[in-house]
Amino acid sequence: MKKFILGLLIGIISSLSQSVLANKNYDDIIKVFSQKTEVIVAMKEFSENFGQFRSDNNLKSVDELKKSVFAFYDGDFAKEYKITVGKMPDLTAEKSVDDDTIALQYYYISNNTAKIGEKNNFVDAKDKSKWTKSHVKYHGLLEKFTNDENGFHDLFLIDLSGRVVYSVFKEIDFATSLIDEPYASSGLGTTFTDMKDAAVGEIKTSKNTPYFPSYEDNAQFIGTAIFEGDKKIGIMVIQLPSW
Amino acid sequence: MKIVKFIYIILIFLLPMAIMADDGKITSSHVYQATENIISEIEVLREAIGVDDEPNEPEAQRGKSPIHVYGKGLELLEKISKAQRKLGMTPADVGEIPLRDIEPSDVFELVSTILSQLRNMKEQLVISDKIEEAKFVGAKMPSDVYENLWLASYMLDGLIPPINPEDVYRNIQYIHAEMRLIATKLDVSLDLEPPEIKGRKRLKNIGQQALFALYKVSELEKRLPGMPAASVPEVILVRIRSSDIYDLTNMLIAEMVRIKVNLKIDLPRGDQPIPNDVKTNEVFAQMHLVVKNLEKMIKTVAKK
Structure with a gap:
């Protein structure tokens, strides 16, 4: 009994201090940022323009693009994964993405010549889409907040249908649907699900677990809803760096 | 409680002397024996606190000298001081590696301090479980001691906030x-x-x-x-x-x-x-x- 009480007491102290350490004062920083006018407008524009990306670029088929995207999965991504994890990844589920994902990932991941971890430096794919115009407008602000000011691993804007309509670092979760597997049950996916009924200023934090798109590094996500007036228009999620 | 404290003090101060009396010189084998006790004490702490993470297992070490072992000991002491701070206890002073050739006796002194700090933590947490004192095994090298301290360091990770x-x-x-x-x-x-x-x-x-x-x-x-x-x-x-x-x-x-x-x-x-x-x-x-x-x-x- 004494052991049980002692364990319980220390367990509480331990979990409190670990969560405080993991989240530092990020909750307030994230809350304030998600309420900035530019972020609200960015969320709105990325959501509206995402679905038009293929038609804006007259893409009738994404077959050729798919080859390039999957070559990136099997090449650069798999190589980095093997270095980090020690084995080759099984990408079967990740390759079940839809045409919208393929189109965006082609322009901003596989056709982006920046190295892994530096894809954030690519701002303008110079295509005909409104989405890219929004990217040129808002990426600087979002990138500065994520990387320069706070050193977060990534920032995601997710529309209410569960689509990752924007991310700063363009890992392979970029432009995917968090309603479908393999991403629905991931830390990012469950954070999105937890945020569905969130009120203004509410924050949800996921468990710290290995995350496939980040080469199985431990990842903890913090989400907050973005509102335009009283209307919820999307979810902003931060991925904390793995430590 | 005072009796327990007295026994610890006796153990901490008289055990080194008893070992030295053996052949007059502290060797890496003596330090190794003390590190085995450190591991056992951490195991008791982990069990009492209910830590169930699986600590990493260090690779077999080679080419380590007493100075490296001393550095590893300081790392362990720093983690202990973090755990103490987290539990509201007075944290141990960590210090630096002394600027001279480090001998096994220096490392022995450090691991004795580590052991004493761990036993002090147990006492403050009212954990009465005793460990079985490790037996002396000869022919141990600094690399063996280093490996043990590394394992102890990994085991302590479950008791402290993650390295940040x-x-x-x-x-x-x-x-x-x-x-x-x-x-x-x-x-x-x-x-x-x-x-x-x-x-x-x-x-x-x-x-x-x-x-x-x-x-x-x-x-x-x-x-x-x-x-x-x-x-x-x-x-x-x-x-x-x-x-x-x-x-x-x-x-x-x-x-x-x-x-x-x-x-x-x-x-x-x-x-x-x-x-x-x-x-x-x-x-x-x-x-x-x-x-x-x-x-x-x-x-x-x-x-x-």
């Missing part, structure tokens, strides 16, 4: 401070500003830089007269954890002290506070600066 960027950054500041003292002696001017980092760095990238730094230190040591070069461990960067990076920085600190002893630099590096809000990229940039400055030192020493 601030801890590693502070250790890198120690490395910089040691390097400045060495550079003055070698008449090398070091870069002070870290390079600008593009993109986003991960733990793996910091681990790579730390490993580069160890190779560079070994290269520098080869060029210093009468200095045996460090053997760089086969650190696998697969699934690297923050505690592995911390370990690499502690290895670098130990090597810096070895170089200082070789160059007869008797100035301590001084203490540094743990900073706030350090980002992964900043840790990477500082580690990159260590590598760059080591390269400068190697070039200068090679010319002489």
Whole structure:
């Protein structure tokens, strides 16, 4: 009994201090940022323009693009994964993405010549889409907040249908649907699900677990809803760096 | 309770004397025996607190000298002090590696302090479970002791908050401070500003830089007269954890002290506070600066 009480007491102290350490004062920083006018407008524009990306670029088929995207999965991504994890990844589920994902990932991941971890430096794919115009407008602000000011691993804007309509670092979760597997049950996916009924200023934090798109590094996500007036228009999620 | 405390004090102070009385000299085998007790004490603490994480198992070690073991002991003591702070106890003083040739007796003194701190924690937490004292096993080497301390260090990870960027950054500041003292002696001017980092760095990238730094230190040591070069461990960067990076920085600190002893630099590096809000990229940039400055030192020493 004494052991049980002692364990319980220390367990509480331990979990409190670990969560405080993991989240530092990020909750307030994230809350304030998600309420900035530019972020609200960015969320709105990325959501509206995402679905038009293929038609804006007259893409009738994404077959050729798919080859390039999957070559990136099997090449650069798999190589980095093997270095980090020690084995080759099984990408079967990740390759079940839809045409919208393929189109965006082609322009901003596989056709982006920046190295892994530096894809954030690519701002303008110079295509005909409104989405890219929004990217040129808002990426600087979002990138500065994520990387320069706070050193977060990534920032995601997710529309209410569960689509990752924007991310700063363009890992392979970029432009995917968090309603479908393999991403629905991931830390990012469950954070999105937890945020569905969130009120203004509410924050949800996921468990710290290995995350496939980040080469199985431990990842903890913090989400907050973005509102335009009283209307919820999307979810902003931060991925904390793995430590 | 007073009786228990009395027994601990007797054990801590009389056990070393009893061992010394054996043949008058503390060996790595004696230190090894004490580290076995450390592991058992941590096991008791972990069980009582209900820690159920699976600690990493260190690789078999080779080529370690008492100074490396001392550095590892300080790492363990620092983790104990973190655990004490977390539990509202008075934290142990950590200190620096002494600036002289380190003997097993120095390490023995340190591990005795570690043992005493752990037993003190048990006492404060009213944990009455006793360990079975480890038996003496001869022919142990510093590398064996190092491996045991490393395992103990991993086991302690379950009791403390995870190693964070601030801890590693502070250790890198120690490395910089040691390097400045060495550079003055070698008449090398070091870069002070870290390079600008593009993109986003991960733990793996910091681990790579730390490993580069160890190779560079070994290269520098080869060029210093009468200095045996460090053997760089086969650190696998697969699934690297923050505690592995911390370990690499502690290895670098130990090597810096070895170089200082070789160059007869008797100035301590001084203490540094743990900073706030350090980002992964900043840790990477500082580690990159260590590598760059080591390269400068190697070039200068090679010319002489």
